[in-house]
Amino acid sequence: MAETRDTTGTGPEEHTNKGNGAGTAADGSVSPPRKSSWKYIGPGIVVAATGVGAGDLVATLVAGSNFGYTLLWAAVLGCIVKISLAEAGGRWHLSTGRTLFDGWASLGRWTTAFFVVYVVIWGFVYGAAAMSSSALPLQALFPDVFPAEWSIKPWAIICGLVGLAFVWFNKYEVFEKVMTVLVGVMFVVTVYLAIRVTPNLGDAFAGLLPVLPDEKDSVLNTLGLIGGVGGTITLAAYGYWVNAKGWTNTSWMKVMRLDNRVAYITTGVFVIAMLFVGAELLHASHTAIASGDKGLIDLTAILDDEYGTATAKLFLVGFFATSFTSLIGVWHGVSLMFADFVERYRKQRVRKDAAAVTGEEVASGRREKSLPFRAYLLWLTFPPIILLFQGQPFRLVILYGVLGAAFMPFLALTLMWLLNSSRTPREWRNGILSNAMLTIAGLLFVVLCVKQIWDQPWSEFF
Secondary structure (H helix, E strand, O other), X not given: OOOOOOOOOOOOOOEOOOOOOOOEOOOOOEOOOOOOOHHHOOHHHHHHHHHOOHHHHHHXXXXXXXXXXXXXXXXXXXXXXXXXXXXXXXXXXXXXXXXXXXXXXXOOHHHHHHHHHHHHHHHHHHHHHHHHHHHHHHHHHOOOOOOHHHOOHHHHHHHHHHHHHHHHHOOHHHHHHHHHHHHHHHHHHHHHHHXXXXXXXXXXXXXXXXXXXXXXXXXXXXXXXXXXXXXXOHHHHHHHHHHHOOOOOHHHHHHHHHHHHHHHHHHHHHHHHHHHHHHHHHHOOOOOOOOOOHHHHHHHHHHHHHHOHHHHHHHHHHHHHHHHHHHHHHHHHHHHHHHHHHHHHHHHHHOOOOOOOEHHHHHOOHHHHOHHHHHHHHHHHHHHHHHHHHOOOHHHHHHXXXXXXXXXXXXXXXXXXXXXXXXXXXXHOOOHHHHHHHHHHHHHHHHHHHHHHHHOOHHHHO
């Protein structure tokens, strides 16, 4: 999204990370491509799969059921906003050769403090939520495997342990391939459902006009839909996946931008397809579904009644793919970010003027086998299992909601700071369009953050 001079495509740098298909030299190193090509995309598929969780699909379904096609434009705008954020993060990694956390640390110690508190509390609560979300469709598909009184707990634990083992024993190349397969499943299921409900294309095109519903809180509901389309901390992880792919300098800038656009076009297909389902299947019949992941179980029952068991089962498979990609994506991406934080902290302890943590270190693959990476994997898996049995502590859930709401404005505003300063080479700094999009994103997420904090039951917190 930035207006920058294009210096990509002819860089002389070579990379030691194999598996990106860019051409291998005699010494085994991998050279950058001369032009962007579809065959190089990968991190974008990963960020799309991770960012679109079951909660995003339910929010879009509810928007479709409440407002029909009226907010289709908001869903599309949400994808455009996230393109600008992910592109900015990827551009920082490639133009500076430094990781995003290294950039944050250059802005002051407050960024480190926020990140540490965030990943500890957020990871603890999110781990339980991700395992539960992945377990719901498995319990619906195989209801007789475990006693009913055990609820979803056994499936949730299995999902967490499988995700742990998968990320623990595999490197980025395998991780990306599995995510691509699961995205394919998600794509087939959501597009099939959108076609099956026979959308009214005339109303859908009318929904691209920026019109607000004539209802109370329609502005905040619209902003919530824009802000919730496929992205949280996974947007910050995008630059790390770019590096893990072996893209570490400006020679890969064109490829990264194509990859990023593919990510949010894919996200847009998922979101628009589910809005079609909500508009045609739920809005027309005035049918309501539960909020949260359980709303997709409600939709399964409706699909069973309307289109038969086979369609309902297919949807559950897509539901599982949606939830499990979010689980393993966070297990991998946020663990990479945590390992980056620990590495920088370790360097600072040795030398106060420690050299920057670089993308080349991420590209080497050593981070994925490091102790901090695996320690955070364990943190995402085992402590949250306790929450599955004891319920989520009330105060912790409130802090989780506040920190989660604060992260997106933190990301948007710090990226603006980094990419408009001397920390970024002049030719890769923000242009007018990038600054405009990041400003819109920052303001949007500040409003949503304030609303989230305001809505918390603080009187019960103390």
